[in-house]
Amino acid sequence: xxxxxxxxxxxxxxxxxxxxxxxxxxxxxxxxxxxxxxxxxxxxxxxxxxxxxxxxxxxxxxxxxxxxxxxxxxxxxxxxxxxxxxxxxxxxxxxxxxxxxxxxxxxxxxxxxxxxxxxxxxxxxxxxxxxxxxxxxxxxxxxxxxxxxxxxxxxxxxxxxxxxxxxxxxxxxxxxxxxxxxxxxxxxxxxxxxxxxxxxxxxxxxxxxxxxxxxxxxxxxxxxxxxxxxxxxxxxxxxxxxxxxxxxxxxxxxxxxxxxxxxxxxxxxxxxxxxxxxxxxxxxxxxxxxxxxxxxxxxxxxx
Numbered sequence: 165x166x167x168x169x170x171x172x173x174x175x176x177x178x179x180x181x182x183x184x185x186x187x188x189x190x191x192x193x194x195x196x197x198x199x200x201x202x203x204x205x206x207x208x209x210x211x212x213x214x215x216x217x218x219x220x221x222x223x224x225x226x227x228x229x230x231x232x233x234x235x236x237x238x239x240x241x242x243x244x245x246x247x248x249x250x251x252x253x254x255x256x257x258x259x260x261x262x263x264x265x266x267x268x269x270x271x272x273x274x275x276x277x278x279x280x281x282x283x284x285x286x287x288x289x290x291x292x293x294x295x296x297x298x299x300x301x302x303x304x305x306x307x308x309x310x311x312x313x314x315x316x317x318x319x320x321x322x323x324x325x326x327x328x329x330x331x332x333x334x335x336x337x338x339x340x341x342x343x344x345x346x347x348x349x350x351x352x353x354x355x356x357x358x359x360x361x362x363x364x365x366x367x368x369x370x371x372x373x374x375x376x377x378x379x380x381x382x383x384x385x386x387x388x389x390x391x392x393x394x395x396x397x398x399x400x401x402x403x404x405x406x407x408x409x410x411x412x413x414x415x416x417x418x419x420x421x422x423x424x425x426x427x428x429x430x431x432x433x434x435x436x437x438x439x440x441x442x443x444x445x446x447x448x449x450x451x452x453x454x455x456x457x458x459x460x461x462x463x464x465x466x467x
Contacts, residue, residue: 198344201319225293247294252286325413328423330406338359378395405427
């Protein structure tokens with residue numbers, strides 16, 4: 165093997181090949197569909213935040229002009245759509261309210277509220293700004309729907325087993341928190357269980373408080389609808405199955421119906437075995453503290 169000297173032709177050729185190989189590796193890594201899915205779920209969460217802020221602001225601003233309508237229409241996005249299309253409360257009529265999903269009784273109530281409204285007048289300039297803000301909220305709502313459909317469709321292609329076990333959005337959020345499907349596939353189930361609860365975990369390590377039982381997994385229907393004494397066990401079981409599903413998705417890429425079937429069977433066993441809350445034994449109240457462990461912070465202590 166001939167040793168390449170800096171500045172020689174061989175050295176320059178080797179350098180160019182190394183740069184080309186590195187660029188190709190970067191290009192290939194950036195083309196992974198799971199990384200695009202991570203960006204999509206993060207964009208979905210950001211859109212949710214901006215949508216809530218924008219719709220709430222438009223609703224509160226318009227409430228100065230027609231407060232009764234904001235009380236009768238609880239859905240802020242539907243309210244913003246009405247505001248952007250109708251505008252001033254004087255323009256509310258049975259014709260303009262038709263085809264919006266309101267019953268005849270609800271339309272009559274809105275018209276009656278318009279006639280006896282206690283809201284103040286609004287200038288054309290302010291009304292235009294409120295309508296623009298409401299139209300932006302409607303656009304964000306449509307964008308959110310498109311992002312949500314994209315996440316669900318891509319999860320079925322990229323990680324079908326994870327999507328089946330955890331759900332499309334929860335599985336995508338776990339992937340985003342882990343940094344990709346490859347990283348999620350190597351995480352232990354105990355780490356997957358508390359992904360999203362890092363602050364509570366470090367607080368428990370610092371103060372000696374109870375560690376968190378779940379993070380992002382609390383959004384799963386099986387966890388947040390269960391009684392409190394079952395949530396930890398259900399989250400642990402769910403994390404175990406997600407760890408298996410992520411490994412199958414990354415290394416094999418095929419669907420395994422047995423994972424979801426095993427999860428359902430285990431959840432039924434937990435609900436059957438732990439129907440009643442456990443009885444707290446009196447001796448636990450005076451249990452000695454472990455040596456070297458900091459005392460628990462009293463949450464009722466005045467700061």
